[in-house]
Amino acid sequence: MEILILEGTPKTPTIEFKPGEGYLLLRGRSIPENSIEFYKPLIEGLDAYNNNPQSKTTVDIQLEYFNTSSSKCVLDVLKKLEAINGNSEVIINWYYEEDDEDMLEAGEDYQAIINVPFKMIEVEE
Amino acid sequence: MENIHDFYTKMEEGNIMLSFKGEVTSDLLTSILQIMESKMDTLEEPPVVKKKVYNILVECLQNLYHHLESDDLTTPINEKSALFMIKKQNDEYSIMTGNYMVKDNVEPMKKRLDTINAMDSLQLKTYYKEVLNNGEMSSKGGGGLGMIDIARKSGKKLEYRFDNVDDKLTFFSLNVKVAQNKNKEEKVK
Numbered sequence: 038m039e040i041l042i043l044e045g046t047p048k049t050p051t052i053e054f055k056p057g058e059g060y061l062l063l064r065g066r067s068i069p070e071n072s073i074e075f076y077k078p079l080i081e082g083l084d085a086y087n088n089n090p091q092s093k094t095t096v097d098i099q100l101e102y103f104n105t106s107s108s109k110c111v112l113d114v115l116k117k118l119e120a121i122n123g124n125s126e127v128i129i130n131w132y133y134e135e136d137d138e139d140m141l142e143a144g145e146d147y148q149a150i151i152n153v154p155f156k157m158i159e160v161e162e
Numbered sequence: 163m164e165n166i167h168d169f170y171t172k173m174e175e176g177n178i179m180l181s182f183k184g185e186v187t188s189d190l191l192t193s194i195l196q197i198m199e200s201k202m203d204t205l206e207e208p209p210v211v212k213k214k215v216y217n218i219l220v221e222c223l224q225n226l227y228h229h230l231e232s233d234d235l236t237t238p239i240n241e242k243s244a245l246f247m248i249k250k251q252n253d254e255y256s257i258m259t260g261n262y263m264v265k266d267n268v269e270p271m272k273k274r275l276d277t278i279n280a281m282d283s284l285q286l287k288t289y290y291k292e293v294l295n296n297g298e299m300s301s302k303g304g305g306g307l308g309m310i311d312i313a314r315k316s317g318k319k320l321e322y323r324f325d326n327v328d329d330k331l332t333f334f335s336l337n338v339k340v341a342q343n344k345n346k347e348e349k350v351k
Binding site for chain 2: 047048068070102104105106108109112134136137138139140142146149150162
């Protein structure tokens with residue numbers, strides 16, 4: 038399966054998806070005007086991964102900002118991970134900066150929808 | 163010659179940090195966000211305030227961007243232009259936008275804003291999750307979350323008005339204030 042690496046830009050996050058290691062990283066800002074287009078390769082990659090996943094899948098989500106159009110795409114990513122969770126043990130680490138209540142709350146919102154436990158991790162600014 | 167000093171004084175008295183009138187493009191959004199970020203760095207705003215203002219800016223600007231993009235192509239260029247201002251007064255930020263809107267869209271927009279304004283923060287949270295999970299996503303990825311998110315992050319009621327332009331157009335003004343030093347207790351109230 039193909040590794041997907043996207044360098045972060047002022048409007049899009051760094052994505053590192055390494056199927057061979059069962060590892061996914063989303064980090065930085067996600068504020069593109071057209072999020073669907075940006076997240077499409079990752080969504081497709083996760084679909085392919087679910088056919089033959091590792092026994093354990095670790096996901097680090099460390100977003101600084103995301104817009105509402107990305108929030109739907111992040112939910113799509115999480116729903117794919119929820120589906121993978123049947124075939125692999127999925128661990129989702131949700132990082133938020135100290136005092137960033139909005140980002141913590143965003144993680145809690147997703148946790149209420151997605152049936153995979155989140156680990157909330159506070160990081161220093 | 164027009165009196166430029168008058169313009170300057172008006173903006174100075176209005177505590178306007180940044181204003182823009184014209185067509186909203188993707189590159190323009192990037193630039194405005196960068197300018198505001200460095201301005202807030204210079205002012206040494208606390209990270210919490212910076213993030214809130216930045217988030218609301220993104221949503222307001224992208225609302226304008228998608229609104230202008232979605233309007234039909236027959237719209238004259240001056241009607242596609244929008245106004246955008248950021249004001250800071252007594253530690254409170256206000257993000258103001260203005261744009262033309264076809265009359266048919268006024269009632270749905272007013273209804274949406276009134277629905278949001280009638281909710282407290284817990285109701286907004288529930289509503290956001292509901293729309294996030296069940297709402298149809300538009301082709302651009304919007305899907306009606308923008309205003310709910312703006313209201314959640316602002317912590318204040320959304321101020322708006324519609325001014326009649328002619329038989330088909332209305333001018334829509336929105337003022338989003340960013341509550342400062344908000345703590346958990348206040349939010350739950």
